Amino acid sequence: MHITQIMHNVWTQITPTPLFGVTLTVLSYAIGLAIQRACRGAAVVNPVLISILLIACILKATGTSYQTYFAGGQFIHFLLGPATVALAVPVVENLEHLKRSWLGVVLAVTTGSLVSITSGIALVELCGESRQVALSMAPKAVTSPIAIEVAQTVGGIPALTAVLAISSGILVAMFIQRLRVPPRLV
Numbered sequence: 001m002h003i004t005q006i007m008h009n010v011w012t013q014i015t016p017t018p019l020f021g022v023t024l025t026v027l028s029y030a031i032g033l034a035i036q037r038a039c040r041g042a043a044v045v046n047p048v049l050i051s052i053l054l055i056a057c058i059l060k061a062t063g064t065s066y067q068t069y070f071a072g073g074q075f076i077h078f079l080l081g082p083a084t085v086a087l088a089v090p091v092v093e094n095l096e097h098l099k100r101s102w103l104g105v106v107l108a109v110t111t112g113s114l115v116s117i118t119s120g121i122a123l124v125e126l127c128g129e130s131r132q133v134a135l136s137m138a139p140k141a142v143t144s145p146i147a148i149e150v151a152q153t154v155g156g157i158p159a160l161t162a163v164l165a166i167s168s169g170i171l172v173a174m175f176i177q178r179l180r181v182p183p184r185l186v
Contacts, residue, residue, distance in 0.1 A: 015064050021072020028054040043174045048166070080145045087143070116141040132157060140164040 014020050031054060032047030039045040059069055070077075091098065098105055120137035136156035139147040144165045151161035 015062075015068050016071070018072035018075065021069045022075050023072070024055055024058065024069065025051070025073050025076045028052075028058075043176070046170050046173055048173075049170050052166075080143070084143045084145050113141070131155075133160065136160040137164055140168045144169075 028051035029047055032050030035050055036042065036045045036047050055069065058064070059066060117138045120140055121134045124134040124137045125131075132155060135154045136151050136158075137160075138154065138156065139150035139161055142150070142165065144162050147161045147165040148158045150156075151158045
């Protein structure tokens with residue numbers, strides 16, 4: 001038996017198990033992190049983007065369907081909800097600062113949300129796409145799990161919204177380093 005036949009046999013045994021999707025996701029992200037570290041933390045070398053591209057290339061090269069991958073990848077997807085809730089920890093830790101700046105925070109969040117939603121919908125409609133695509137674009141600036149729920153509620157396409165939210169997050173992560181302001185001494 002040739003090595004390619006052995007590898008094919010192993011691959012067909014592993015891919016139907018949920019462990020495949022979890023392992024592929026974690027390894028791809030670890031590779032993405034290693035590449036970013038090798039590039040001295042360059043923001044354009046985003047580990048999430050690298051892992052998405054690696055997973056897509058591996059699935060394409062092996063002829064493995066997304067559904068097969070997602071049978072295990074859904075466990076990682078499930079963990080996005082608790083991870084989103086964990087984002088509340090820094091908010092609670094900085095509650096006193098937020099209380100002192102409540103008006104600015106409310107104005108900034110409200111303005112940012114309205115601009116994000118209306119500009120996304122307007123852009124899609126200007127390009128002549130359907131209302132459903134426009135509604136999928138509206139929640140792009142929030143975390144993926146929340147964006148997916150909002151898209152389902154308002155009549156958007158959840159999968160498209162997930163892609164848009166993830167893409168927005170990657171773009172922000174890539175360019176945020178240039179916008180960082182040194183911390184103020186209080």
